[in-house]
Amino acid sequence: MRINLGQSFRISMTIVGTTIGAGFASGREIWEFFGSYGEEGRYGIFLSMALYFAASVIILHIGWKKRTHHYSEVLQEVIGPKLARYFDGFVILSLLTGVLVMVAGSGATLEQWNGSFTLGTLLMAVAVVLVLFFDLRGIMSLNTLLMPVLTAILILVCFQALGSGGETAGLVEPEPENSLFPVWPSAITYAAFNMISLLAVLSTMGSQIRHPAEIWIASLLGASCLAVIAGLYNASLLKVSHLISQYNIPLFALIRDYSTTWNLIISLVLWFAIYTTAVSNMHGLVFRVAHRFPYPRWAVGLVIMAALVPLSQWGFVPLVQFLYPLYGVLNLFLFTLFLLYPFSEER
Template structure:
């Protein structure tokens, strides 16, 4: 059977789009999980991306083999029907709150430019529901179109920061914030933290895969892109480590001397990064809920957004500070079970 490289590229970009949300694109995730450990952070990125590659291959392989339609079917294959019922509710809650954070992130981004927080949340809600009209083809097309552009802009910013920072690198001593802690637990937690979103969207793509080689190509492409971005981002942030504490969004420490037009462009990059993650999470959510509620997927998304937009008024930063560490720890158990799945006797 012929290998569809175009499909591999689309799935690879979906892996990137699912991962590069508000936390990654803003630099906050990269700094907290890797940059704060100093030079050791680069080894943490390699470990994290290796684990991320493994779990992506496992999810897609299960989806391809069993032709799954949503994440619950993948969960049943890995942990059995009984445990899957309990984790099903947890994943639904995790996806809901993740979309909630992205909606609040959109409001916060618009607020940075003296706009309305509420208008920003409504804009995100409308844009996410719009993509749901096009089902799986919509999300694949969205990530294929946006991810190369967003990745290129982030790479340009990082390379510029490294180039300009090279002149003063020797004058500033980069002391890690966590000098006594090893980086590997943080690397594992980061990979686990992103797993639920990945599970939600990749589990719907089993029927789209024609040849198992497409899985390996897609995962290698997607994770390699993430590894390059994370590595460059980490190195760039280390150049301005003395400024990180002054910015809620570390990315703005890198572009502090840029023109207004460039700052606006970077803000748009942030918004689209938030958008692609929100779409991925909502996509996985409505595919799962389609079994329980006889509604078109766009209608289910509209109902969900009607609930989440008012809740987003709690604010972006409080939501991130409360939810992200919690899910990072809770996902570790599920992440471990997925990594052990290839070694189980029953496939």
């Protein structure tokens, strides 16, 4: 059976699109998990992406071997039916809140341009539901189209920041806030932090894979792309570390001297990064619960969005500060079980 390189590329871009959400694209996650550790942060990025590669291979391999349709089937394979029932509820809640945060992030992005927060949330809700009309092919096509463009723009901004001289000349830059601590716990936490979204979307792709080599190619390409972007982003943010505290979105510290047109383009990049993650989370959620209802998947997604949009009025920053730490320990536990799966699998 021949290897479909095009399919590998589409899956790899889905991995990238699932990860590059509001936190990654804005630079906030990169700074908090890696940049705040100084030059050691680059080693943390390498470790985190190596773990990310391993998790992607494991999830895709289980999906291909078992022909899974949603994440619950993968969970049962890794941790057993009894424990999977408990974690199933946790994953559903994580995906719901993940979509909620992305919807609020869309409102916050529009607010940056003196627009309406509510209009921003409604725009995201409609855009996410539209993709559900096309099921799995829709999300893969979306990421294949958007990710190369978004990646190119982020890399261009990073190269511009790294190539600009004199911006920090004469300044005594403060030591990064976490420079006295080892970076590896943060690197592991970051990989685990993204575990749920990755599991939700990749577990639905088992039937799309025709050759096991596609799994390795897609995972390596996806993790490598993320590593390059994160590495360049981290190096760029370190150049303006003295300015990070002045910006809620560190990316704007890199483009502070850009024209209004470029600031608008970067804002659109942020919005689409939020969008791809929201689509991935909603996709995994709808595939999990749709079989319980006699309605098409887009209708189930519409009902979910109708419930989440009012809740998003709580605000983007409060949601991130409250919800993200809440899932930290459980994510680490689940991530560890997945990494140990190849060593415990019965052959």
